[in-house]
Amino acid sequence: MYSASGLGILATKGEILPSHAPLGFVLMACAVAELYLCYRLPTMTQGSSESFDKEAYLSGKSLKRNLALLQSHRNIWLSVVGIAVFWSISQLLLASFPTYVKAEFNELNTFKVQMIIGFSGLGIIVGSIIAGRFSKQYIETGLIPLGALLVCLMTLLLLSFSSLTPYAIVFFLFGMGGALFVIPLNALIQFHAKEGELGKVLAGNNFIQNIGMLGFLVIGTIASLAQIEVSYLFYLCMVVAIGGMIYVVRLLPFSLVRMLVTLAFFQRYRLNVEGFENIPEQGGVFLLGNHISFVDWAMVQLALPRKVYFVMERSYYDRWYIRIFLDLFGVIPVSNAGSKRALESIAQKLQEGHMVCLFPEGSISRHGHLNEFKSGFELAAKHLESHQAVILPFYIRGLWGSAFSRSHTGFQERRKSFAKRNITIAFGESLDIHSNAQQVKAKVFELSFSAWKSQCEALPTLSRAWIDSAKKWGSEVAIVDSMSGSMSYTRMLAITLILSKLFANQTKEQQNVGIILPASLASSLCNLSLLMASKTIVNLNFTAGQKAIDAAIASAQIKTIYTSQKFMDKLEGKGVALSFPQNVKVLYMEDLIGIVKSNKIDFVCKMIQAILLPSFILKWLYVKGVKNTDVAAILFSSGSEGKPKGVMLSHLNIMSNILQISDVIHARSEDSMLSSLPPFHAFGLTVTMLMPLLEGMLSVTHADPTDAVGIAKAVAKNKVSVMCGTSTFLGIYARNSKVDKMMFDSLRLVVAGAEKLKKDVKEAFVMKFNKEIYEGYGATETTPVASVNLPSEFDADNWELHKASKDGSVGMPLPGSAIRIVDPNTMEELPVGEDGLILIGGHQVMVGYLNDEEKTREVIVELDGIRWYKSGDKGHLDSNGFIHIVDRYSRFAKIGGEMVSLGGIEEEIAKIIKKEEIDESVKYVAVALEDSKKGESVVLLVSGEQEQCQKLESALKDSALPTLFKPSKILYVETIPVLGSGKVDLKGAKDLAEKLLG
Incomplete structure (x- = not known):
């Protein structure tokens, strides 16, 4: 035989043994390393009282029980057979290929032959990585037929080449296909194995694999002794591979369908699954969740390792061009006329241990919120006993705004991207099969928090988001200021690049920086530039009085304040003369903008950078060392009930709330938003200043929210479509005789927040402007929006009103937020309709209070893995999920x-x-x-x-x-x-x- 170097032939034992001895030493070293690593494994507490039964083991009873356990579960047995088939034919191929090469190609260099075979190992590594990427959070069974097909094709090509080189590719693809085939099957075995039986199942699996490999090795040995041509062994591998793969895929038919769905959606969507551990591995499962798009069914099926039977409106099912495809999925059609039969079919499938999915809303949402949950599923559940099936609630996030949703086309255009869309489906804990519609809907609401989790955790910081937005919208007008004029995104970006460096030098070794500015272009530039400089912005409440401002400066340890000389003079003219401690440096935006204008070369350079450099380079150059969990802003609460508290909001808090609000208001390309609320208020900072700039909406700023005529002129001149304000300010506009009805014609959405919307204000606004005011709800501690009423939408296809608002309520929770009504003393959840303490959960819940951990602990409680803010409000949730507030607990008199x-x-x-x-x-x-x-x-x-x-x-x-x-x-x-x-x-x-x- 040839030596490893291939330079000469080794003919005697004396020559062969020394050349192979190093391999033995390497194997021995590996064995010692394995032994060492085994002893390094942590000692675990024994989870079972069972002990090793020597007699049962030697008599074969233990083996018989394990094999019976495998065969008792169809999916486990099929997975075991599939894995055994692959490793068996692999064993035979690897053992017989050197003989085939020697006979057909007269190749005696074992190193070359083994290197070609080694490509199969490389293929297994690559295939494993691919399978792991696909099955990161769920089991992608669509890979099973794909891997099987690849293995079969490679076995068919084994006798097709006249040179050795192509065999390296064949073995590589064979190994990759094997990994794509075997890894999901191994995952299925572990998923379907009952708790406490996994060890026995895996032992039986290993036994079957080893028996198969040993059997095929014996076949190879017998063939060699009988001098049967190796090509016949390859033919045997082909037949077994094709037969075995057909057997497994035929008996797991939904995996083939999964492959088709995966191929159809993989290019555009990235699926994340939360709560995979909550999915029952067997038994009847009634899946109930939100309906946001035409492809919700595909996402549900992709996320689950079991076949799902979907319930569908018969009018869609009866369309001939999709009926064959729907039958492949086992769709259950339902209609008002024949609903009894459909309900019986659902109950039967659940009794048989299948998964059935139904969307209780009955139709696709037209406003992005949850619609009323119909109670039809309760009738199907009546046919079942509690032990026969469970309800598995789920929530899908990420398809709202896609072409498959029923969102506004302008909103879809705004959300269009070449990048993959992140889709998340969250599964909750199983509910009793007899749970009613209200109970299920409440759990689905809470699941929206989990569904938004992965998206929110991946959100950029405000500064990075600003760069992305400015680069995306470029030359479009970003902001129109009543006093300063307009400015494009590119120009704003260039100025913030300059100011961020200037601010960083002026505030060295300072983290918290104060701002005293009203809603304006200057305020937007100042806030964005400080964020770009990695500072924490502290917009001070200039209406709170000298004492409150001094307390805020001391609490936040502010050493520098940015303001405007013109604005300070105006405040003084209104009787508000502010002074600052001697150790606080006050800088004026007029001077800073003057510096920017005077250095024209620097400005031109920054404009060139803003236009030509891609986002990632700008971020690398100008934004460093900031995480989305870092504190971005400190806002001092209104102090309407006591001393103002410093509320710390992270980048994640603010970005999450911006995304939530943008989703529900359907931010469109033609939209413009009025920005008049002061940025020292969370409503003004998050909703009216930052959101339009980061979401590509035109921001129309006006410094004085009480200037009814000035506001009306700004709205009319710039055709503002979205206006947010407080009940007080909106009342001023409605009562002012100089504000004409026509001046507010362009408004499509008016939202009131920060205080309770007075009924007389709402009525006066409708009477004068014919515009409905939609009331929202939140707190500074929730960044601020937690819920909001929205315009209802009519579904002409189903003659149904999709309600998104209700009189007397403050709306439904924002997607990604959760509301829970609890007993204020015990924190136990109260039934639907019963008044109690309102808890607000969501990714917008604050980091905590500045310098006051004790107070933070008083108002933040963690329940079921969610951080909840104790709002201090008394209220209840109605059966449709709308929040009704009675009053503040502090606003009750005990008489x-x-x-x-x-x-x-x-x-x-x-x-x-x-x-x-x-x-x-x-x-x-x-x-x-x-x-x-x-x-x-x-x-x-x-x-x-x-x-x-x-x-x-x-x-x-x-x-x-x-x-x-x-x-x-x-x-x-x-x-x-x-x-x-x-x-x-x-x-x-x-x-x-x-x-x-x-």
């Missing part, structure tokens, strides 16, 4: 043992004002003060014309309100204390009442 809502009293007063035609300029707020006799009493503060105030007092006394609802005292004040956001300063009102009463 003679009875809890009376101060907000409820104010609502009754609003009705009296409307009924008695009292002037709307009358303002009021109810506060609770200590009372030695009753515990607490209600005091009403009223401001306005004296005659109108007295009219209100008289009407209250004569009203039919319960005694508890009637204020014990009415105090006339010059003005009701109000915060800069427009919200009533409840603490200030209470302090004022106490002061007036001595």
Whole structure:
């Protein structure tokens, strides 16, 4: 034989043994290393009381039990057979190929032959990596027929070549196909094995494999002794490979369908699965979840290792051009006329241990939210016992805005990308088969948090997102300022590149940087530039008063504040003269913009960079050392009920909320948003300043939200389509006689937040502008939006209204957010419709309070793997998932043992004002003060014309309100204390009442 170098022939034992001895030493070293690694494995606690039964082992009883266990589960047995077939023919091929090469090609160089065979090992490595990538979070059984096909084709090519070189490719593809075939089968074995039986199943699997390999090795040996040509052994491998693969794929037919679905969607979609461990490996499973697109079924099937029978509307099923394809999937058609038979079919499939998927909404969502869950599935479940099947809730995220969804085409255009779309499907824990529609929908709502998890965790920082947005929208106008004019994305990017370097030098060794600016172009540039400089932005509330500002500066350890001289002069003209500690440096944006304009060469260079350099290079040059979990902004809460708290919001918090809001408002290419809310408020920072700039919407800024005429002119001139404001500000616009109805014609969506939307404001807005106000809900601690009402959509195909709003509610939770109503003392979840403490869960829940871990622990609780914020609000969820708020827990007066809502009293007063035609300029707020006799009493503060105030007092006394609802005292004040956001300063009102009463 040839030596390893191939330079000479080794003829005697004396020559052969020394040349092969090093291989023996290498094998011995590997064996020692294996032994060492075995002893390095951690010692685990024995999970079973079973012990080794020597007698059962020697008699074969143990083996018989293990083999019976394999055969008792069809999918496990088929997987074991498939794996055994592959390794058996592999054994025969590897053993007989050297003989074939020697006979056909007269090749005696064993090194060359073994190197060709070694390509099969390389193929197995590559195939394993590919299979691992496909099956990262779920079992991609679509690879099974693909791998089987590759193995069969390679065995057919074994006798097709006249030179050795092509065999390296054949063995490589053979190994790769084998890995694609074997790895999903091994995963299926582990998935389907019952808890406590996996060890026995794997032992039986190994036994079958070894028996198969040994059997084929014996066949090879007998053939060699009988001097049968090797080509006949190859023919045997072909027949066994083709026969075995057909057997497995035929008995696992849905894997072939999976392959077709995988090939169809792999190029455009990347599927992530959360909660895979919750999927039952056997038994009847009723899959119930949201319906967001025409391809939801494909995502469900791709995520599951078992075949799924889908329930479909018969009108779609009866279309001849897709019916054959649907029958391949075993679709169950359902219609109103023949629903009884369909329900029986569903129940039968579940009784037989199959998976059945139904979308309880009945049709594809037209607004991206969950629709009403129909109760039809409950009728199918009535035919079943609890042990026969379970309900498995799921939530699909990522298809809203795709061409397969029913979202607005403008929104689809905005979300179009050449990159793969990330799709996530989250599975929850199994529910009892007799759970009702409300219970299932509540769990599906919570699952949206899990479905958004992978997407949110991968979100970029705000600075990186800004670069991506600016590069994407380029020369389009990014912002229009009422005072400063307009600016394109590219120009804004160039200026932020300059300012970020300037700010970094000016704030060295400082992390938190203060900003005192209203909604404006200057504010947007300042905030974005500081974020680009990896700083934490702290927009200070310039309406909170000197004491609050000083406290915020001290708490956040601010050493530098950016503001505007013009703005400071305007504040001083309004009686707000701010001063700052001596150790705080104040810099003015006018001076900084002047520096940018004076250095024209630098500006031109940055413009060239902004235009020519790709995003990843700009990020590498200008954004460093920031993670999306780092704190991006510190906002001081409104302080409407006490001392303002510093709320720390991470890049992930803000980016998550921006994505959530953009999804539900269907941000379109033609949209423009009014930005007038001050950025010291979470609503102003996240929703009206950052969101439009990062989502490619035109931002129209106006510094003063109380300037009704100026706001109306900005809306009319720039055809603003989306406007967000507080109830107070929207009321100002509705009451101003100089604001004409036509000025708000362009608005398609008006959202109120930050405070409760007053009924009279909503009605006045509709009466004057014919525009509905949709109320949202949230808190600074939730970045801020947690829920919102939206325009309902009509589905003409099914003659059905997709409700996205409900009077008296603050909407449904945003996708990716969860709402839970609990007992405030025990944290136990309360039934649907029962009032309790509102918990808000989501990726937008704050990092915590600045310098106050104790307070953070008080308001943040972790339940079921979700961080929840205790909102302090009392309310309930209705059967359709809408949130109804009663009042703040702190806004209840305890009078003679009875809890009376101060907000409820104010609502009754609003009705009296409307009924008695009292002037709307009358303002009021109810506060609770200590009372030695009753515990607490209600005091009403009223401001306005004296005659109108007295009219209100008289009407209250004569009203039919319960005694508890009637204020014990009415105090006339010059003005009701109000915060800069427009919200009533409840603490200030209470302090004022106490002061007036001595």
